[in-house]
Amino acid sequence: MKRMLETMMLLIAMALGVSAAMAEPITVTDLLGRQVTLEKPAKRIVLSQGRHLQALALLHPDPVSLIAGWKEDYKLDSASYAAWTQKYPAIEQIPSVGAATDLSFSVEKAISLEPDLVVFSLFTRAATSAGMLQGITSSFEKAGIPVVFVDFFVKPMQNTLPSMDILGKLIGREEQAAAFSDFYSARLRHITERIGLETKRPKVFMQVHAAPGDCCNSPGRGIFDDFIVAAGGHNIGADIIPGLAGRVSVEHIINVDPDIYLATGGPHMAALRGLVLGTGVDEEAARESLDRLVNSSPISNLSAIANHRAYGVWHLFNDSPTHILLIEAMARWFHPDLFADVDPDATLRELNSRFLALPLQGTYWITPQ
Missing domain, CATH: 3.40.50.1980 (Nitrogenase molybdenum iron protein domain)
Known part of the structure; x- marks a missing residue:
């Protein structure tokens, strides 16, 4: 009986300790x-x-x-x-x-x-x-x-x-945060460790909220520039825009003639016949909107467009930890030989199954046909 009481007291003390x-x-x-x-x-x-x-x-x-x-x-x-x-x-x-x-x-x-x-x-x-x-x-x-x-x-x-x-x-939810940190860090490290000082960075122009009649809004330093740098590119907007975002003239873009053209968009751009990407958007509709954009843009004669190195990305990666998907997609576009083993589609599937309460279902990046 005494041993039973001692055991009960120990269990109570342990419970109180856990509660405390x-x-x-x-x-x-x-x-x-x-x-x-x-x-x-x-x-x-x-x-x-x-x-x-x-x-x-x-x-x-x-x-x-x-x-x-x-x-x-x-x-x-x-x-x-x-x-x-x-x-x-x-x-x-x-x-x-x-x-x-x-x-x-x-x-x-x-x-x-x-x-x-x-x-x-x-x-x-x-x-x-x-x-x-x-x-x-x-x-x-x-x-x-x-x-x-x-x-x-x-x-x-x-x-x-x-x-x-x-x-x-x-x-x-510390454990979930730690699991996401491991997931994110491993994928980012896979990219950044391969990009050395000797890696040639392609010149990238990103047109944000891209529509045919409004050229050209661009990121400066921070936000999308950080993602472009992490993926091994050089954002030409950062050379002349002192803040987070600003305008780049058509003449400047044509003069620089970037290696890569990136456009950002979302469902909100449909009314302007701009780039349409995001939740609920199918791949065919996204690609049609990218084709329409590059064929009617004032910068449609860029080498990047002629060489089929024009791509579209979901604008709302800009304020979400899911931007690791964007970095993976850009790394493949910027350095296709270096990152042939990077699969942002697989990363999206794992992100949806392991982490997101509401899975991302739509088209969030698009490549030329």
Whole structure:
């Protein structure tokens, strides 16, 4: 009897120890170097960038259930939003805390939703004055609501994995975040370790939001430039654009005559007869839109187009950890001999089966016929 009581007491003590461990506060250091502490994993999150739903979808089987409020930028991709609505009808009940524009975020509305965490992007910080942003974060802190900064946009190659680690800890999904980190790192390392100092980088021109009558918007430094560099290319827009994005003249592009032409697009470009890619888009429709674009563009005489080295990519890789797919696709295009063994289609299948709560189903990159 005494031994039984001792065993029971030991089991109770172990249970209490486990409970105490589970109840320990969660502390992370965000991308601004701020320490952020939650008493328990977040269950009610406000997203200042609605498209960060996809980052949560890599970590949680029902990311919609975590969102207490969000900005409506994710709805700009109507095809993806429709797919989310079909699988998670509750998404339509998520309150809005602002439109797609950066300055539309309503602090008062967000606070009224009583979240246990607000997630901001470094892009919001870059697009907002320091004083305004300090006022926003102070308002949440006064209300006792933690704020964290992550980034998949401004410096994606540097900040994606730390951001996933931060989110994983704050929602109690550390193991899933670590598994994704291993998956992402292995594929990125496979590419970057082969690209040495002696590797000749092709000159790349990327036309963003590509449409025939509007040439030419281009990335500068950061965002897509980071992906192009990681894949072994040289973004000619970065040579003359000082910020994240800007314009490149037709004359300059023709004079440089890049080796590779890349266009970004999505379903939102259909109305402009531009490049159509993304969720729900079949390969034939995507290729038709790319052919139409290059045949009617002011830069249709580029060597890259004549040599069938014109490609299309989904624009919304620009703020998502799924950009590893884009890097793999570009590496094959830039260095077909060096990366013949890289298979972004296989990576997409594994990403869908192992990680994404809502699989990516559509055409997200396209090559010439």
